[in-house]
Amino acid sequence: MKNILLCGVGGQGTVLASKILARSAMERGELVHTAETIGMAQRGGSVVSHVRIGEGCYSPLISRGQADVVLAFEAAEAVRNLPYLKEGGTVIVSTTAVKPVTDALSKTDYDGQVMLDYLARQNVRLIVVDGDALVEKCGSAKVLNIALLGAAARADVIGMTVEDIRHIIETTLAPKFQAMNLKALELGAASV
Numbered sequence: 001m002k003n004i005l006l007c008g009v010g011g012q013g014t015v016l017a018s019k020i021l022a023r024s025a026m027e028r029g030e031l032v033h034t035a036e037t038i039g040m041a042q043r044g045g046s047v048v049s050h051v052r053i054g055e056g057c058y059s060p061l062i063s064r065g066q067a068d069v070v071l072a073f074e075a076a077e078a079v080r081n082l083p084y085l086k087e088g089g090t091v092i093v094s095t096t097a098v099k100p101v102t103d104a105l106s107k108t109d110y111d112g113q114v115m116l117d118y119l120a121r122q123n124v125r126l127i128v129v130d131g132d133a134l135v136e137k138c139g140s141a142k143v144l145n146i147a148l149l150g151a152a153a154r155a156d157v158i159g160m161t162v163e164d165i166r167h168i169i170e171t172t173l174a175p176k177f178q179a180m181n182l183k184a185l186e187l188g189a190a191s192v
Contacts, residue, residue: 002159003062004152007081008073009098010038010045013145017071018049020149023172024164025053035060046077053159069157072146073131074098075115076087090157091124094131094144099132127155127192134187149157150188162189 004021008014015036022032023074033052038045050062067085072078072093085091099111119126146169153162163187169181 001052001056002069003057003067004051004053004069004071004158005039005062005067005070005081005084006051006073006128007077008047008145009077010047012047012073012098013142014047014049014073017145017149017166018051019171020146020165020168021053021158021160022050024160024168025051028160028164030159031055031057033057033060039068046080048081058138067189069082071152071158073144073148075112075119076110079115080119082119083123085124087123089124090127090155091119091122091150092127092129092148092155092157094129094148096131096135096141096144125157127151129191134184134191137187138180138184140180143181146181146184147188147191150185150190151192154189154192162186 006014006018006152018034022034025032030053035050036050045077059108062084065086068089070081070085070091075093078093092151094132099110131144135141135144149165150162152158153160173181
């Protein structure tokens with residue numbers, strides 16, 4: 001069984017990434033449970049998606065201390081969801097910082113580095129992906145989610161290959177978005 005927790009903020013594509021993971025696993029014949037906790041996440045609020053793959057799970061929600069992987073599109077969200085990670089699990093996190101509303105209102109200089117430093121001191125396998133550089137090469141910030149899926153697939157922590165994810169992108173996304181997302185997938189995989 002594989003437990004993958006995806007987290008980010010509204011607008012980063014957390015739910016789409018979880019759907020791509022789930023569909024990829026289903027196409028491989030595996031049992032999949034998913035759930036999203038989106039709350040006030042229209043833009044800027046926390047979004048968490050649970051993806052559970054394999055036999056033996058009866059609930060779509062991952063319990064604290066049971067996630068094999070936390071795939072985080074934002075560093076503060078990685079830290080906030082760290083209690084879900086099992087001991088020695090993997091955190092894949094983007095360096096791209098998204099200022100929370102409270103930070104923007106108080107005019108502090110949040111850039112995510114303090115969160116990345118905190119993660120580096122934890123007992124986790126940490127993979128940091130330069131999200132800003134990847135999305136710049138792709139021409140859109142909307143593909144960060146796919147780049148991180150590519151990194152996770154190449155790191156061999158989600159039970160799927162880059163080719164598995166490529167197939168889902170090619171068969172489910174609108175043709176006008178495929179080239180950009182496939183480029184993001186390859187760049188994310190190459191970053192690991």
